Amino acid sequence: MPITADQVKQLREITGAGMMECKKALAESDGDVEKAVDALRKSGAAKAEKRSGRTANEGRVDSYIHPGNRVGVLIEVNCETDFVARTPEFEELVRNLAMQAAAAGAEYVRREDVPAERVERERAIYAAQLEGQGKPAAIIGKIVDGKLEKFFSEICLVEQPYIRDDKKTVGDLLQEAAAKTGENLVVRRFSRFRLGAE
C-alpha cells in the first residue's frame, strides 16, 4: 500500500517524529496512521506524545519587512493557548521566523508542501547530471537522495539552517521552543514578496 505525503504529514503533526521515522512506521503499519502513532510512541520516536492530538489554533500573525521595503514576509505561527501566544518568548520566536523566511528565501514551510512534480523534476535533473559517469545505479541513487536533501534544506523553512545559529535547523528551534512552552508549535503558513518578482 503506497504511503501518501498527507499521511506522513499528519503523522508528523501528531507525533513530532522525524520524516524518515514516520515513513518507516507507516510502511510497517500498512498506512494505518493510528497504528503508526502507537508504534512511534512505543519506540520513543514520538517526541511530543503528551502533546499529540491537541490542536494549535492560537498564535500570532506577524511580519518582517527588510529595510528598503523590497522584501517582506507575512507569517502565521500557531500554538495551543492564548497564554503562550502572548508571551514575549513566543513573540520573539515568531519575529525570528519571519526574519528567517525573508532572509533565507524559503518557498515552503515543510517538504510535504513541495509539489510532487517539482520534486520529480529536481530528481530527474540530478539523475541526468550523473548520467554517463559510469557510476553504479545504487551510488547514483544515493547521490540523488543527498542532493534532494540539500534542495529541501534550501527551500523548506523548517529544514533551513537557522540564520542566527546555523548549527541548528529552524525545525530544531521550533522543537526547543515547544519543549520550553509545553505546547505544539506549528508554522502554519507564510507569504514572501520580493519586489517585482513572481
Next chain:
Amino acid sequence: MPITADQVKQLREITGAGMMECKKALAESDGDVEKAVDALRKSGAAKAEKRSGRTANEGRVDSYIHPGNRVGVLIEVNCETDFVARTPEFEELVRNLAMQAAAAGAEYVRREDVPAERVERERAIYAAQLEGQGKPAAIIGKIVDGKLEKFFSEICLVEQPYIRDDKKTVGDLLQEAAAKTGENLVVRRFSRFRLGAE
C-alpha cells in the same frame, strides 16, 4: 470573438480606462488589444495615455498587522521609479492600502482576479433567489448584475469603498495618487492572514 478577462485586464493596465469602456472597445475591435488602445485614446477614455506602456516595476513591499496579531496583510504596490517609491506620500499610500486590506477583508486585488467559477456560482445563487417572483427576465438580469457589482465591491480591494473616506473607492485613491505622481500605480498582490482561518 469572445473577449477574455486577461484582455480586459491588459487593456485596463495599458490605458487606465474603466472596465466597461475596455470591454466595449475590445468588442468593437474584435479582441484586438492594440486597436482597442487606439480607440480608447481617440475617445479620450484612456486616462493615462502618456503613461501607457511604461511598466511599474519599482515600489514597496509593506505590511499591516492589526493590534493583537490575529490579522495581518502583506502588500506589494508598484510604481515606475525608485524616486516615487521613496516619497513619504507613496509610503503612506502603501500603508493605507495594507490597512484597508486588513480591515475590509478583500480577497482579490481586482475583479479580473476572481475565478470565473466563483462569479458563476454567485450569479447562479442570485438568479435562484429571484426565481418564481414573476419578474421579467430582463429585470432579473439587471438585478443579478447589480448584486454582482456589490459582490465585487466587497471582495476586490480596488473596488472597495476606501475605509478612510467611503465617498471614494480604493481605485479612485490609486488614480488620484497616480495623477499626483505622474506614474502608473498598481497594487500587484497582497496576502491576508487571519489567525486559524484558511
